[in-house]
Amino acid sequence: MRTGIIGTGRIGSTLARILVAAGHQVVLAGARGPQALGPLVAELGPAAAAAHPAEAAARAELLVLMVPFGSVRGLLPPHAVQDKVLVDATNAFGGPGAPADLGGPGAPADLGGRGSSDLVAEWYPGAQVVKSLNTMHYETLAVAGTASGDRLAHFTAGDDVKAKEIVAGIITDLGFAPVDTGPLYSGGILQQPGGPLFNRTLTEAQALAWISH
Template sequence: MRTGIIGTGRIGSVLARILVASGHQVVLANARGPRSLGPLLAELGPDAAAAGPVEAAGLADLLVLMVPFETVRGLLPPHVVQDKVLVDATNAFAGPGVAADLGGRGSSELVAEWYPGARVVKSLNTMHFETLAVAGRASGREPESRLAHFTAGDDVKANEIVAGIITDLGFVPVDTGPLHSGGILQQPGGPLFNRPLTEAQALAWI
């Protein structure tokens, strides 16, 4: 499976590194264009490629959005993600550390509206990039000590696909429920956001 990552800031770059280290192929895109990704591609080796956002979406089997939430709408033509698993790893903030008021709706619900036909899963947005970089490998020895990553979505098979990637990365996948309620648990202001939790600890909040 080739994973597309749109957004190659600190967390997007970390995700690319640990995906490649886990045996996955990645195609990367950002707002500055493929040439800006030369140093990262050199680091990642032959399992990584760069493209523009639309091309990356077309080449990927699964696409992860790791861009500012306010840029998601209109980022891609909806048809390029038709029937694809679209992982919303964005976080909606109104300001530094302040969750955006979305009127009781989950941010991923809005993403699903903007990209009808995509199989949207909320995931990979709750963990600080420094923890993401090392925790999967560091906690891989004992299953009960592994940190959790979460999935929320209305497409069971899409959730399972994302859960498989989470497992490959050395984390424990925890299903938080449908896109609305499960996504709200994960987003800024929710009980699972930016809290390194084992599976048992996470289940206490769900």
């Protein structure tokens, strides 16, 4: 499967590396354009390519948003994500670059009770939005999937069962355990900044126990 990664900071670059190591193809898009991604593409080899965001969306079968939440709206043309799985791995914090009504630097954004992924689904109504891959620090993401012992959990929330199954398959390929937190709103709220699962490193057993409590 070819995965488009929109946002190539530390977390996006880390995801690209572990996807390629797991045998996936990636198309990368960053704020500075495809040329700025030359060194990363060279590092990743023939399984990687760089593009502008809209082109990456068109070429990929699945997309992962790893940009600041404040830049999500209008980032992609809606037709480019029509009927595609769109993984919302963004985190809604306030601070520089965020909309004026969000909270201060480092604080969870004030979304008026809305789930951040609900807003993403509203902005891209043709996409099958799944909240995932946003709760783990990039340094843990880089190595935990290859570690021995109990698998660490990555959570999935969404309203489309098939879309969640596709994301769960990728999580499994990366050496992690997919754990379903439910529908996009209620499950996404658990995962976003300020939620009880945000920035928590849990094994599969611990995550399942938490979900069922």
